[in-house]
Amino acid sequence: MQKSELEKMKYFVVRERAVPDVLLKVVEAKKLLDSGKAATVQEAADRTGISRSSYYKYKDDIFPFHEETRGKTINFIIQMDDAPGLLSSVLQTVARFHGNILTIHQSIPINGVATLTLSVEILPGEGNAEAMVETIEQKEGIHYLQILGRE
Numbered sequence: 001m002q003k004s005e006l007e008k009m010k011y012f013v014v015r016e017r018a019v020p021d022v023l024l025k026v027v028e029a030k031k032l033l034d035s036g037k038a039a040t041v042q043e044a045a046d047r048t049g050i051s052r053s054s055y056y057k058y059k060d061d062i063f064p065f066h067e068e069t070r071g072k073t074i075n076f077i078i079q080m081d082d083a084p085g086l087l088s089s090v091l092q093t094v095a096r097f098h099g100n101i102l103t104i105h106q107s108i109p110i111n112g113v114a115t116l117t118l119s120v121e122i123l124p125g126e127g128n129a130e131a132m133v134e135t136i137e138q139k140e141g142i143h144y145l146q147i148l149g150r151e
Helices: 002-010 022-033 041-048 054-060 064-067 087-097 129-137
Strands: 073-081 099-106 113-122 144-151
Touching: 002 022, 002 054, 022 041, 073 087, 073 129, 087 099, 087 113, 087 129, 113 129, 129 144
Parallel strands: none
Antiparallel strands: 073 113, 073 144, 099 113
């Protein structure tokens, strides 16, 4: 593959607040079409306030994180307080969202903060990676969570 073809294949995980409004509206239009609440692309575009050309330009390039991670492996790193029960709570959250832990590594805590690296398989049709990550991020004692990649 040439470099320009490889560049087109790169993926990025960004928070919703960093995504331009037009792309979020494309996702919304796709949901309207998938759910049957809009019968045509024109109707979905009109209801979301975008043009048909914007829909077609971006429809294959934007999708909610959880839709593309089902049946996939997510690797992420967490920095968290070294507090009794916090690791257990994180692991219970993974289980609650139907994630299967493939690997886990926790460093020795330094200054009361431990670094945890997880590889989690999201089970097809069952798991919700987006909700899992958000729930973990919101736990008291979690300082940082970064998704390293997907397979």
